[in-house]
Amino acid sequence: MGINASEERILEQLRLGREAMPDWAEALDLQIALLEAQMEVEIPAVEVRLNAEEATQRRRQGIPLVSGRELRMDWDSFAALFRRVCQISAAHRADLADDLVALEKIPADDPEQLQSWIFSFMAEGKPSQDDELGLERFALTHTLRPFLRRYAQAYASLVDESGWRRGYCPICGGEPDLASLSALDEGARHLLCSRCDNEWLYKRLGCPFCERADHGEIRYYPEEEGPHRLYVCDECKRYLKTIDLREGPPRSRVLLPVERVLTMGMDVAARDAGYG
Ligand SMILES: [Zn+2]
Ligand SMILES: [Zn+2]
Numbered sequence: 001m002g003i004n005a006s007e008e009r010i011l012e013q014l015r016l017g018r019e020a021m022p023d024w025a026e027a028l029d030l031q032i033a034l035l036e037a038q039m040e041v042e043i044p045a046v047e048v049r050l051n052a053e054e055a056t057q058r059r060r061q062g063i064p065l066v067s068g069r070e071l072r073m074d075w076d077s078f079a080a081l082f083r084r085v086c087q088i089s090a091a092h093r094a095d096l097a098d099d100l101v102a103l104e105k106i107p108a109d110d111p112e113q114l115q116s117w118i119f120s121f122m123a124e125g126k127p128s129q130d131d132e133l134g135l136e137r138f139a140l141t142h143t144l145r146p147f148l149r150r151y152a153q154a155y156a157s158l159v160d161e162s163g164w165r166r167g168y169c170p171i172c173g174g175e176p177d178l179a180s181l182s183a184l185d186e187g188a189r190h191l192l193c194s195r196c197d198n199e200w201l202y203k204r205l206g207c208p209f210c211e212r213a214d215h216g217e218i219r220y221y222p223e224e225e226g227p228h229r230l231y232v233c234d235e236c237k238r239y240l241k242t243i244d245l246r247e248g249p250p251r252s253r254v255l256l257p258v259e260r261v262l263t264m265g266m267d268v269a270a271r272d273a274g275y276g
Contacts, residue, residue, distance in 0.1 A: 003152040003197045005255040007039050013258040024264060030092040031261045037084045038146040041077055046154040055158040062166055064173035065155045066148075068122030073147050075115075079107035082114065082143045089139070099135055118144070125175055141195060148172050148196035161201045167208030169193035170200055176208055178260045179231075179242040187246060192256040199256065210236035230266050232275045239270035 014035065018028040050058070050065060058065060086104035090097040107114050117127035117136060121144075127136040152171045164170045174195030179202070181187040190199045191208055202208055207218055210233060217235040220242070222228075227248030231240045241263050245251050270276075 003149055003156065003199075005197075005257060007035065007146075010255055010257050011035050011039070013255055014261060017258065017262045021262065026092065027264055028261070030089065033088045033092065034085060034142050037081065037088060038142070041081050041146055043077070043146060043150050044074070046150045047072070048154050048158070050155075050158060052158065056160070059160060059163050059170065064169060065158060065171050066151050067173070068119040071118070071122070071147070071151070075111070078143060078147065079111070079114065081146070082107050082139060085139050085142045089135075096133065096135065099133060100139075103135055103139055122173060144195060145197070148174075152193070152196040152198040156198070159198075159200070164200055165202060167191075167202065167211050169196060169198050171198045172196045176202075176240065178256055178263070179208075179240050180254075180256060180259075181242060181244045181246060183245045183251060187244075189242075192260060194260075197257050207231075207233040207236060207238065208240065209233060209238040212236075228263060228266065230270055232270065232273070237275050239275035241266045241270075 011032065014028065014032050018025060018032065021028065049070065055065060083104050086100045090100035090104070093100065117140060121127045121137065121140050127140055131137055148171075155171050159170050161170070168175060169191075172193060172195050174193040176191035177194035178192040180190050180192070180199070182190065187204065189202050189204050191202045192199050205218070206214060212235055218231055218233055220229045220231045227244045227246075229242045229244060231242055233239070241260075243254065243256075243259050243263075245254065248254060
């Protein structure tokens, strides 16, 4: 549903969420403005460059279907959206405005720097070693998302999710930033890609980030009421927000890209507790 949910529906539900969560209005306004900017970019259809056999090969080797160097994007559109993302974020975050204004200049001043950030971000999840505030990563995530969503839609038919079960996205290699437990299939767990909104099947237990921890190292905190849980891993100190669809509203009404945003209180709680 992540990549199939239209951006219009995501936007509509975010706006409703904003009405229902006045304490988070500022942060939600930023997310809404970023999505509106993403929706204004015209992105041409993505050409699939792998056949079924090549896709199977990659699945067996644990290699995602699209790497940074395989992305074919209109770099002018990408650079324009990158600048827009920085401007919007600066307008909503006065505390970070100076850094964001500096970041906005990168596409014009140093386009090769921007490309190398993309390649590092796609391969390693980090644009560079000195991204202390995480702003480069934030700006790239929000700039790449509409492009990667198109890739995810185009490549979805090449994914055999029962043959993957890895902690990173079979399409773009991104980390998950939300999980859902299915109301069907005995609570099967799906992960939502933080970059392309693809959802893939993962083990019911265990940490997708270190892939080592078993339940000894994993703890979870349920909400007092409601379907959300926060899983934390004491092996790698990462956390994973989870929505239990056996307890929540019907699956057809839940859009995980919306849940990712509306659960931002759990991100704050997890970080305050020392998880990242
Ligand atoms: Zn992905
Ligand atoms: Zn872990």
